[in-house]
Amino acid sequence: MFADAVLVARKDLTLELRSRVATNQILPLAILVLVVFAFALDANTTMLRIAGPGLYWVAVLFAGLLVVQRAFSIESADGIHDALRLSGLEPSAMFLGKLVSVGVQLLVLEAALLVGVILFFDVGISDIALIVSAAMTGTVAFAAAGVIYGVLSLGVRIRETLLPLLAVPVVAPVLLAATRAFEPAVGVTAASGWNWVALLVVVAAVYTALGLVSFGPLLEDG
């Protein structure tokens, strides 16, 4: 089962390496989102520092949706859906593989965006452990929910709008928790961020479990 998951993850990441969609298209868009926010909020440094974590995670949401869309648009090409079902791969292994590949791409994007926020919003990081933990758990939670809805929308002609409609409300608490976890780490509040990381762990575990179980039935065409 893990071998199959590695196979799928490797295939997806190789594909990304060869097509470079995440790095050449999604990352610039996400950075643009941050820049546009700064403009719209009238680029006041104090406000940017306070709003930084929230804006960061909104940009991650935007990028994340695109990553998930891409992860499933490659599977909608001619005959691949059929071939995946025929392939002999365990559906839960496919879920895990997709989760890993979406997660890795997201983490790379998040790291780059974090650099952007530090530079452009003049944000200083005082607690690296908290940032990394929150980012990792938040990413797993986001990726799990995204992959579930991604496969649900597979083969549907309105996937581009259905996927965000389904995914965003589900991902909203993840954004909330991740933002709250970031705030102490950049000096915005004095409250503890680790409670929020705990919530993220729970959410990530729940959605991963849901995904392992439902990926198979959802992959079926009928």
Add this chain to the structure above:
Amino acid sequence: MDPVVELDQAVVLVGRFPALAGATLRVEAGERLLLRGPNGAGKTTLLRCCAGLVPVVDGRAAVLGVDLRSNRRAVRPHVGLLGHWTHLYDDLTVADNMRFWGRAAGASDGEIQAALGRVGVGRRLRRVQVQQLSAGQRRRVALAVLVARRPRLWLLDEPHAGLDAEGRDVVDELLVEASAAGATVLFASHELERAGSVATRSVSVVGGAASEIGIEEAGDVR
């Protein structure tokens, strides 16, 4: 010996449309059966039905001893389907695709290399991205995936389409080799002359129903 394929008034829906409206068919092991019929007759659906990809809503359907109405997923690892589309990832190279689809089906590296060689895909071609290949070359790679799977039931939808003369000869040889090794072959084709020389028997598919109108010997097909 149990028949490899046994359909009795099987009904298969594609959306709301009854693509198969009561198909009856019986195929023994080692046969090379040709499916003839006009466009839209249901040949493709019949092949996909035997691959366990579509649900059978009425009638009886059993392939390789598996009841397709209750457990069609179980038959998938044992069949190989070559459809109209080539189910290859455009952004990956031939080698990447083969490694993914081959390993997913449990083939070893050696078997994968042998399959590529057998269909005539040269070493130089293996590093090329699939989107840069011609239609005929893609067909050959898809054929290689099928060969590497070593299925007990070969299902091919117009296997000669898009191939040059040499490619068509390769297909014919592969089909004969497969059935000689104990596998069963079911293929749909409009090229009756060439197909007739390979097939051991032919069946006409019209209006979503396969009926054995005349059991013809090889070479007797008009």
Add this chain to the structure above:
Amino acid sequence: MALTRPSLLPPRSTAAPTASVATRLLGGMSVVMIAVTVLLALAVTPADVVQGEAVRLMYAHLPTIWVAYGSFLVAAGASALYLWPRTRRRHWDRVAGATAEVGTVFTALCLVTGMLWGRITWGVYWQWDARLTTTLLLFVVYLGYLAVRRLPAEPVVRSRRSAITALIAVVNIVIVRYSVDWWNTLHQKASLTASDPEITGEMLGALLFAFVSFTVLASWLIVHRYRLIRMEELRDEEGLLRAIAERRAEAGLGVAG
């Protein structure tokens, strides 16, 4: 799906209305009970000490959200039954669809009455407190569910995907409620809950009565919706049998034996 399985309801043609003795009874009861509720709310019960007459909106606002939550729980339960192989029947899929849709309507009603109430008491239509935020997200989540129910896909695919969506929705609501509550306790925002009216005596009685009458109303709507779904399925099955016959005629073959 066997094409000739008998229906669980009394056979009715697709041209017949979805009413019956039971629904007329339910409908009549709900009209009467809602009328009584309105009377209780507007005339019989006292105004609140703090909020004044505005509190009367509570008799619509609170029951609607309870009914919505109840409907969504039923929808989730029915979805689970539909997904579980041993209890899989189309009946559960229809129950899930009907209750979720009515639940969504009641959530919308709750949001509207809540906004009116907020406008009158606080002067603002909206506040980002735990209760309102959760309710809004609940509404959007089930809009997503309704979108999945209308997917242009085969009925079995649609049913299965909606069932899974309904279960995830319930899990999500629990998570959202928990995290938003947590956020609030940390920030100690002033919320509607802080100024909730004290509900005693006649107010409590009236509220409970309102709850029962809204439940009756919802049940009436759910039964009708269920039957509508059933009729849509019957119509599709008839169309399918016809299509099969036409297809076979194309081949010059007779009716399937």
